[in-house]
Amino acid sequence: MNTKIAIIGGTGVYDPNILTDIAEEKVDTPFGQAKVKIGSYLTKRVAFMARHGEEHSVPPHLVNYRANIYALKMLGVKNIFATAAVGSLNPEMKPKDFVFMDQFLDFTKTRAQTFVEDGVIHLDMTDPYCPRIRKVLREAAEKLGLAHHNYGTYVCAEGPRFETPAEIKMYKQLGGDLVGMTSVPEVVLAREAGICYATIAMVTNFAAGISPTKLSHQEVVDIMDENAQNLRNLAMEAIANLNEDEACPCIPREDPAALK
Template identity: 60%
Template sequence: MSVKIAVIGGTGVYDPKMLNNLSREKVATPYGDIEVTIGELSGKRVAFLPRHGAGHTVPPHLINYRANIWGLKTLGVKQIIATTAVGSLNLNMKGGDFVLIDQFLDFTKNRIYTFYDGGERGVIHTDVTEPYCPELRKIIYNAAKELGYTVHPAGTYVCTEGPRFETAAEIKMFAKLGGDLVGMTSVPEVVLAREAEMCYASISLVTNYAAGISPNPLTHEEVVEMMTAKSEQLKNLIAKTIENLDPDRNCWCQRAVSGQSQLGK
C-alpha cells in the first residue's frame, strides 16, 4: 500500500511523534538510499523524513535533496508538508509566527537543482510561477486558523547556501529585493518536488530576526530553542492538516511536467 502524504522535518523537527504504528523503511534511489519512518495518522499512512538526519548531522549544503525527493516519490507520495526554521526580514513576521511561504529568491551556489540533466530522462523546463502548492497552503492555513495560531498566508523565502548565517549587508539587500524570510533549505527541495509532480508546501517558523535586525549575534542555539518552544504547536498544525487532507486530492502540481516525469518508475 503506497504512502501518499509525507512530512519533511527541518531544524528541530527530527522525530515523528505525531504518528502511530511506526516502522522504518529503506528506499533505494539512483542518488543513494534514504531511510524514512512510516506511520499512521487519522487513518492515513504518512512518511516522515528528517531533512538534516535524526540528530541534525547533515548541513544544508550537503543534504541529498534528489535522493530524498526521489525516495518519497518511489513510496507513492503525492503531497509533502515541509517545515523550515527561518530568520525574519519583515518586522510584521515575529518570532514564533508561522508563515506559509509562497515565493522564493534563490541565492544558493553549489547545489544540483534538477533530475533532468539530459540523457535518458532528457531536459525539462519546469514552471515554478507558484512554487509552493496554493491549494495545500490553503489547507494548512485553515488548519492553523482552526487551532487559533498566528499564521501569515504568504511570504517570500530567501534561500542562502549556508551553513554560515548571512551578513547584515546581505540581509539589507534581500529585504530590498522583497524577501520576508531567510533560510537555507527550501531550494532545491521545492523545485525537485515540482519536477516529481508532487504538491509541496512549507510551514516556516520564525525563530529570530535576521542579521542586522536582531540586536544580538545569531546562534544556532536560539533557533533550536524557539523550535523546541513551538514544537507542540507545529506538531499540532501538521496533525490537523493531515486530518483535513484528502490523500487522493488531485492538483495541477501532480501534472506539472505534463506526465513526462520518470521519477520513481
C-alpha cells in the same frame, strides 16, 4: 496501503511522534540511499523524513535533496508538508509565527537542482508552493488560533553560515520576507517529481542586522522547542483535513519526464 503524504522535518523536527505503528525503511535511489519512517495518523499512511538526519548531522548544503525526494516519489507520495526554521526580514513576521510562503528567491550556489541528466525540462514555477496545501494549512492555523501569515517570499541562502547584515539588507530590498537554507532545491525537485509541496515555516529569530543580538544555532533550536507543540498540532490538523487524492493545478496532468 499507499503512502501519499510525507513530512520533511527540518531543524528541531527529528521525531515522527504524531504517528503510530512506525517502521523504518531505507530506500535506494539512483541518487543514493534515503531513510524514511512510515507510520499512521488516523486512517492515513504518512512518511517522515528528517532532512538533516536524526542527530542534525547533515548541514543544509550537503543534504541529498535528490535522493530524499526521489525516495518519496518511489513510495507513492503525492503531498509533502515540509518544515523549516527561518529568520525574518519582515517586522510583521515575528518569532514563533508560522508562514505559509508562496514564493522564493534562490541564492544557493553548489546544489544539484534537477533529476535530469540527459535532455531538457523547463518547469513552470509560477506557484512553487502548492496553493491547495497552503489553504489547508491556513485553515488549520485559523482553527487552532495560531499566529500565521498566508504569504511570504523565502530567500534560500547557501549556508551553512548565517547571512551578513549587508546580505539581509539586499534580500529585503529584493522583496524577501524570510531567510533560510533548505527550501531550494527541495521545492523544485518536488515539482519535477510531480509532488505537491508546501512549507510550514516557523520564524525563530530576526535576521542579522535586524536582530538586536548576534545569531546562534542554539537560539533557533530553543524557539523551535518552545513552539514544538503548536507545530505538531498544526501538522496533525492539516493532515487530518487534507484530501490526499485531490487533483491539483500545481502539478501537470502527466508526470514530468524526469522520473519516467
